[in-house]
Amino acid sequence: MRFVNFAEQNIDPIDKEFTEDVIEGDPRQKVWPHFVGANGQFKSGMWDSTAGVFRGPMNNQIEFCHILEGEARIETSDGTTRTVKAGDSFVMDNGLQPIWHVGAYVRKHYVILSLD
Numbered sequence: 001m002r003f004v005n006f007a008e009q010n011i012d013p014i015d016k017e018f019t020e021d022v023i024e025g026d027p028r029q030k031v032w033p034h035f036v037g038a039n040g041q042f043k044s045g046m047w048d049s050t051a052g053v054f055r056g057p058m059n060n061q062i063e064f065c066h067i068l069e070g071e072a073r074i075e076t077s078d079g080t081t082r083t084v085k086a087g088d089s090f091v092m093d094n095g096l097q098p099i100w101h102v103g104a105y106v107r108k109h110y111v112i113l114s115l116d
Helices: none
Strands: 022-024 031-036 042-055 061-075 079-085 089-092 099-114
Touching: 042 061
Parallel strands: none
Antiparallel strands: 022 042, 031 042, 042 099, 061 079, 061 089, 061 099
């Protein structure tokens, strides 16, 4: 059993490789994996992205997000578009196929439950 305080950790960011999901621009993403547990099925940390348009498929996972900085517009396959900004929290359910439109920068805390 562990108690993990993100502020007490000195995590080096990992550059995320996601070129197959890029639709427009040259977005750069980083992930700070603060916690991985339950045999890798539960993850939490921080993520950020620079400007661009990209897919963020929720295949075999559910993700809770809390936006820390910036904003993004998220499109879903049913035609709904939502703008999320600093202070907003939301869940992306398994099977959702969102397209993220980041105008400048966005940073979030995430909690992911893998369903594999």
